[in-house]
Amino acid sequence: MQKSLLANLQSVLSSDLRSTLQSCVILRRPDRDQIASFVGWGRSKTDSLLLELQNSGLIQRYRDNEAGQGRPPYLYAPTKSLGIVVGIELGVDTDHIVVTDLRQNILETVSFSNERPTADPIAEIVQRVVRTIETPGYSLKEIIGIGLSAAIQFNSHNASGRIVSFTNECANLIGSQLTKELNIHVYVGRPQVMIAYDTHWRTLIADKTSFVSAFFAHNVGISHFVEGKPYGGSSGLGADLGHLKIPFSNRTCYCGRSGCFRTIVSYEGVAQTLSERAKLIPQLASRYTRSPLGSAIDSPESAVREVVQLARNGNSFGVDLVATLGEQIGSTLSSAVSLFHPSALSIHSCYVDAGPVFTDPVTIALRRSCLELYTENLEIDFYGLSPQNIARGSASFAIIRSMEELVSYQEDTRKR
Ligand SMILES: [Zn+2]
Numbered sequence: 001m002q003k004s005l006l007a008n009l010q011s012v013l014s015s016d017l018r019s020t021l022q023s024c025v026i027l028r029r030p031d032r033d034q035i036a037s038f039v040g041w042g043r044s045k046t047d048s049l050l051l052e053l054q055n056s057g058l059i060q061r062y063r064d065n066e067a068g069q070g071r072p073p074y075l076y077a078p079t080k081s082l083g084i085v086v087g088i089e090l091g092v093d094t095d096h097i098v099v100t101d102l103r104q105n106i107l108e109t110v111s112f113s114n115e116r117p118t119a120d121p122i123a124e125i126v127q128r129v130v131r132t133i134e135t136p137g138y139s140l141k142e143i144i145g146i147g148l149s150a151a152i153q154f155n156s157h158n159a160s161g162r163i164v165s166f167t168n169e170c171a172n173l174i175g176s177q178l179t180k181e182l183n184i185h186v187y188v189g190r191p192q193v194m195i196a197y198d199t200h201w202r203t204l205i206a207d208k209t210s211f212v213s214a215f216f217a218h219n220v221g222i223s224h225f226v227e228g229k230p231y232g233g234s235s236g237l238g239a240d241l242g243h244l245k246i247p248f249s250n251r252t253c254y255c256g257r258s259g260c261f262r263t264i265v266s267y268e269g270v271a272q273t274l275s276e277r278a279k280l281i282p283q284l285a286s287r288y289t290r291s292p293l294g295s296a297i298d299s300p301e302s303a304v305r306e307v308v309q310l311a312r313n314g315n316s317f318g319v320d321l322v323a324t325l326g327e328q329i330g331s332t333l334s335s336a337v338s339l340f341h342p343s344a345l346s347i348h349s350c351y352v353d354a355g356p357v358f359t360d361p362v363t364i365a366l367r368r369s370c371l372e373l374y375t376e377n378l379e380i381d382f383y384g385l386s387p388q389n390i391a392r393g394s395a396s397f398a399i400i401r402s403m404e405e406l407v408s409y410q411e412d413t414r415k416r
Pocket residue numbers: 242243253254255256257260
């Protein structure tokens with residue numbers, strides 16, 4: 001079998017060159033001094049290693065001409081030909097694939113509905129990935145690694161028998177099958193971890209303190225990073241947020257219990273609230289309660305985006321719904337802030353698009369529900385959520401993981 005690109009780099013480069021290459025990739029356009037401090041060497045050793053990497057065509061140096069006064073230092077980045085990574089999100093109703101180079105420039109995005117037959121969804125995903133790569137003319141030999149995001153799901157079939165999401169077990173199976181079939185390493189993680197890598201790549205590498213990231217979409221998730229690494233807990237799955245029992249819900253969750261946080265704050269939860277409230281408002285009733293379940297239930301994401309737009313425009317129905325949502329999210333996230341005492345909390349959701357109507361109640365509820373000591377220095381950041389964010393984060397995750405693997409590779413000591 002042909003050696004993978006990563007395996008090739010591992011065996012061809014000395015360990016000092018591998019560390020230097022790693023720093024050029026994961027520090028994202030560093031200058032020489034940043035590289036030297038990351039690897040812990042003097043300037044002259046760093047310079048000669050950088051020169052060697054340039055001469056072998058693996059990195060390029062350039063000057064940032066917009067850096068302002070004086071002569072800006074050279075910045076270093078991997079060459080475009082060094083390789084690509086693929087980020088995949090196995091979503092609830094749509095799968096997304098993003099191909100990027102090692103500078104994180106997006107080369108290709110593909111989305112497809114995952115209403116596939118249940119016969120062999122794993123084989124189908126594998127084939128899709130292969131086709132996605134080969135269609136635009138990339139070669140499998142160019143791929144450094146693949147990042148795969150999948151949410152855990154308790155019952156992976158809905159009433160009509162089709163797969164609605166994937167279990168972690170499914171994700172791991174897909175991961176090992178892809179690894180075997182393509183001879184490329186696949187790094188599997190959960191969406192709440194991937195979304196953090198999409199936005200906070202640099203912070204996660206450099207920051208030594210505690211950091212919490214939460215997202216609200218079809219799924220609801222939270223991840224806790226300690227010293228730049230996602231904390232996995234006893235099983236590696238990390239923390240859970242969606243199935244936390246909360247006082248303001250008595251709805252039944254797909255996990256079989258009732259009162260789970262996700263029954264209120266996921267897209268489906270919001271769509272249900274919308275559908276229930278719309279029954280009380282004649283103008284909305286005609287729109288959202290046509291079918292027995294309400295059309296909001298059939299297409300939760302578009303219903304949610306519509307209500308976010310209403311709130312943004314100051315419509316009182318939308319404002320009220322989104323503000324209540326913000327309050328519920330803020331008061332529930334206060335538990336995470338009190339338990340983990342992070343230095344920063346980031347919240348990713350399309351609800352953020354509503355603006356202060358959403359973000360103010362979140363912040364107020366958080367500060368009200370925690371000891372002041374825990375929120376006085378807390379940085380709270382809000383980010384919108386586009387469909388490709390998690391897949392792009394998976395690509396970032398694959399870049400960082402493959403570079404870690406590149407560095408940790410042990411050369412053959414020939415002692416045998
Ligand atoms: Zn549940």
